[in-house]
Amino acid sequence: MILEGTILRGRDFDPVEGRVVAEDGEITGIEETAVDSDAIVCPAFVNAHTHIGDSIAKEAGEGLTLEELVAPPDGLKHRLLRAASTEELVAGMRRTISFMEGAGTGAFVEFREGGVDGVRAIDTALADSPVRSVVLGRETVAAMEQADGFGASGANDDEFGAERRATRQAGKLFGIHAGEVDASDINPALDLDPDFLVHMVHAADIHLDRVADSDVPVVVCPRSNLSTGVGRPPIEALAERTTVALGTDNVMLNSPSMFREMAVTEMISDLSAREVLRMATVNGAEIAGLDCGVIEPGRPARLFSLDGDTDNLAGAQNPVRALVRRAGVDDVDRVVLPDT
Incomplete structure (x- = not known):
């Protein structure tokens, strides 16, 4: 070739x-x-944070707050996921995976709702696709065992200590949302010693210092944060302290286009185009443990x-x-x- x-x-x-x-x-x-x-x-590209299960509900929920849209267990996304058949979920995810492939994305890190059944559904959707995935099960330890690790929703939703211990014992990846709505869940998330954090929109200096001391990577999703009105992550301050990667977050909110994510990130930050491209490629690969x-x-x-x-x-x-x-x-x- x-x-x-x-x-x-x-x-x-x-x-x-x-x-x-x-x-x-x-x-x-x-x-x-x-x-x-x-x-x-x-x-x-490596899309370092996705939720592609909600591909069945693109542009749903206009005017709702972030909590009303995606907060477990009864946010709009979770209600729609429960109402959808496995066949509908798999078909929607297949189309999103196909879009990502055509848009130059070679791998993605998925926070997969639905427990063990959710992990099995995305495995079915990925069959015969050349796009690599790192699937992090949610909700149960059994889902983590079926997947490549555990993707926690946020430390205000649950304590997650048992899930963290089980994931560490299994030698798998543990990621957690933090600082998306406010700063209250950042320190509890860091206390879990995660392999990476997602969002960190409301990180203050004390949190940034902890990130630097712990050398915890962060995945930022600027388009998602702007879409839901929660603010802009301190991308530059995070990049000074740790490895930062880009993710597109919920398909319900945004297309999984890394082109769009890079363009917005470069325009709203003081980072160079090279730094942004690194966030969209090798940084995400390193966080996910991929050689690409x-x-x-x-x-x-x-x-x-x-x-x-x-x-x-x-x-x-x-x-x-x-x-x-x-x-x-x-x-x-x-x-x-x-x-x-």
């Missing part, structure tokens, strides 16, 4: 003209040479290319900035997601 064009190489996404050469799903070389191609070759998100020899060849000659991208002078601020799903030319 060979992809030609301007290659965004390594963790710094240095633009190099040439070819990416891969064999058996692994990048074997990056050849710097003149090529007749306008393509921009990019590492596949960067174009280097020896890495899995999970890539996509943009057609640099579309009406949208033609004339772009800075490929990294163009990818982060301007590119969209319609500019994707080819997605390569080998089963490795």
Whole structure:
């Protein structure tokens, strides 16, 4: 497999003209040479926080508060999930996974509602898809045992000590929502020694210091937070202290497009386009324990290319900035997601 064009190489996404050469799903070389191609070759995205079960309810609940929309157990999302059949849930998730693949997303981290049945449903939806998933079961230890770890809703919803201990004993991933509505659940979440936190919109200096001391990664979801009106996460302050990745959160609220997430993040923050692209690729991979998100020899060849000659991208002078601020799903030319 060979992809030609301007290659965004390594963790710094240095633009190099040439070819990416891969064999058996692994990048074997990056050849710097003149090529007749306008393509921009990019590492596949890692969407570090999703809830794709609510793909059945896109744009539902206009005017509701965050708690009314998604708070367990009786927020609108949870009521709709309970009312839907397994077949409806699986069909909706399959369409979202297909969209993510076409939009250059090679992996995602899913907080999966519905206990063991919810984990089994997404496993069915993922059958035959080249998109990788890290599925974190919710609600029960049994769901964690069926999945890749446990995804907690928030420390104000439950104590989660037993779930944390069981997840640690199983050697699996434990993530928890924190600081989305207010700051009251941040310290209790940190007390659980999680593998990562999600949101942290209302993190104050004391919380940021704890994050830095504990070296706990954070996944931010700016579009979701703006959609629900809870505020803007302190992205810059978090990035100064720990690894920060991007997620698109509920499909009910936003499309799972990392292009849109990057564009909003870059525009509302003081971070560079390179920093934002890192949040959308290798940072999420590292939080999830995946070996992807960067174009280097020896890495899995999970890539996509943009057609640099579309009406949208033609004339772009800075490929990294163009990818982060301007590119969209319609500019994707080819997605390569080998089963490795």
